Amino acid sequence: MIFFILLFVIFPTYGAEIEHTHSERSQHIHGSHRECPLPKQQKDIISCAIEFHPLIQQAKYTVESSKSLEGEALQLPNPEIVTRYLKGGVEGNDTAELEASLKFRLELGGKRQARVDFAKEEYELSKLSLNERQVEVKTRTIISLYRLKQIFEEKKLIIKSIGAYEDVILKFKKIPKLTAEQEASLTLFEIALEETKILLSEVFEERKRLEHFFHIATGNSLEEIEPFLPMIPQQWPAVEKQKHKDTSARILKLKSLSNSALAKMEVENSKAWPDLDIGPAYNLEKNSEGVSHEMIGVSLSLPLPLFHFNDGAKAWAKSEYLKAKKTVQLIHASESHERFEQLQVYESTVRTLKSSLSLHKIMKKHHRLEKLYSRGVVSNQAYLDSLKPKFNYIQRKNKRVMTALKSLWNIYKLDGKVMTKDIL
Template sequence: MSARLLLSLWLGMLGIPVFAQTQTQACQSLSSYKDVLRCSIQNHPSTQRSRLVLDQNQNLTGVAEQIPNPQISTQILSGKTNSDERVDYTQVNLAQPFELGGKRGSRIKKAKALVEVSEIDLQLTQEEIYLRTYLSMIRLRQISEEIEIYDDALSTFEKIQKQYRSRPRMTPEQRATYSVLDIAASDYRVRRQPLVREARVHERYLEIAVGRKLDVRRDFYPARRKDWPKISDGTEEANLKSAAIRKSQAEVAVALAELESAKSLAWPDLQIGPTFETQSQGSQRYQQLGVNISFAIPIFNLNGAGKSYANAGVSVAEATATATVREERNELNLNRQTYEEIVQLLKSTISASDLQRKHREVESSFANGIVPSSLIIEIHRQLADYTRSINEQETSAIEALAKIYSVQGRLLSEGL
């Protein structure tokens, strides 16, 4: 069974079906924003790098399981006695090293723990890419809305100025209004340009993530939420399933395996095997068969320094794991509070349809000569500022929700 298939099965058990798709399958058809999300977490260069590291580390277990090769040594001597008789001596030693003290077992444990760390690193990378891709698409929809507001304002200002220019003579008040509209239009053009550049940045990111150019309409991106999911109040251990926690626990396993390895190094390796010896002197020949045994004598050290270092590593890993659980619990509490406050705020705000209705009412009243032109400038300014503020709150709510889902271990399985 291949390493990639094993990884797919393991991730499937975690409830992450998107991982089961290959890069080609995930990017074949991009007909919705969900397709873009599935493709990006498979195709993004960061994912590919993490997957290559995992593929490399999948070989660690095989490396750790390897048994040392037998060793062969020989001695061949030839000479003459005082009576000029020829003497020949040959000795052949075959020895098999045996690793004592659990060296091989500790290597295997460490290798498996490192593979698990690599698997979790891959998930962390994909969570980061998922959120960034989702936020990029959300932001592109928001930018489109904000640019539309600026374009509508510029069009309205131009119509009013055109009406003033068509008159034979403008009153002082009309000239002042014309100048104010001119300044407001320049201000909106200045505000509009950074949005165009920001949109270009997000578009390039999506192209990198999916590996090709995306040419889509605004309604392709995630729509503005009307209903936000409810988040439970529980912060008990059962709800803390983040990849960061699992990685810290895997790093504890790595540190414990390193401690076992340090303890095992206090044991010498044993080499044992048969010895064959032949000796001839003149017409006489002797043959002998025996056993050779060799091992290091632990006189000068029992790897005490190595064990102390590994013990300290275990303490660091365990402290980090404990701190990570505490940090993730605090992160969950903080983001749940932030999320609930923003959602409550968004529910109490004016809807987009009501906002547009009020906008049309003011423009209609201006066209009928009921309200002054200053209100036209003010309604567009308020519309632009309000939309930008709502968009910022929407982004903050999505980020908080994503962090909550990440801590609970369900960001990739359930999605946003």
């Protein structure tokens, strides 16, 4: 009992931290938001994120909305009725006149077809925008699953280190009178303890960021996802040193944007042609003597393009098309270089990971050191000094693993293969 009282008096922050982390399980309330069914395998988590993430939902709404664009473009202009009634008289002779015409608009210059083509391109663009977002969400979900696995492991190591520091510090504080060397060791141990607590706080912060992502993407809690977190890859796939092709989701979307800009340019070109309003016309004239004149003919109206041929709009549409084409070329060059760089990073990191000690071997060696310490063969100083290098090595190796994973999936993204690849 005295041990626990001292522990929480000396280290109240850590106690609160542990209590806070253990209370996290009760904070996820089912039914408070939209969520996926409970996952049964890793693929369920990824499939759920691709389906439920808000960015995906927004893109799907855009696709649904774009479906109606073609129907709107196919609409024919409604006919128009024009009437005029006049009545008057001169020197007692009253006259009344009625004119009526029914006009149908004939869109010249291929306006209707140009609108339809533009609507189709906008629909294709919305689908490719959806695909781009799905690629981004799938990539982030896979990377986040790996990182979450590392965070759970790092947290266990940190808590174990904190416990080791506290045990040794408590032993030192039970000594009635410390030597100068012991005082120095105690100070160093207390500083190391506080540093380790900060590490725990940093891991907690990153964990909350990932928790927020999965909450938004799937609605599931980390406890529901934890059983399906992937293991760190033991075998890394080989990547071809191929020439970059225009198959990335981003390039495909930009090409579609270029096609849409071209279709818009055709729409503006068609507007240079006037619309012809034509239809039957009727005229009735009647005077006060009962004499009437009835006439039937054709009504026609046609705007005269005297001031412009829609040059301003055509020039703007053309500039947008040229900009879209140039953007495709620039992004192609950028992605080609990026793929080359990502491949170099991936291969270099994988070589480093293969040549370094595995986490299993590191833990095995340190476990042997712990046994020696428990037998009193190894001093407090040597044991505690081993904790920081061990954690630093594991943390740095985890970062190298994440670098390799990010580079690999970036290459898949640039090659347009993300949606066909499974988690390692």
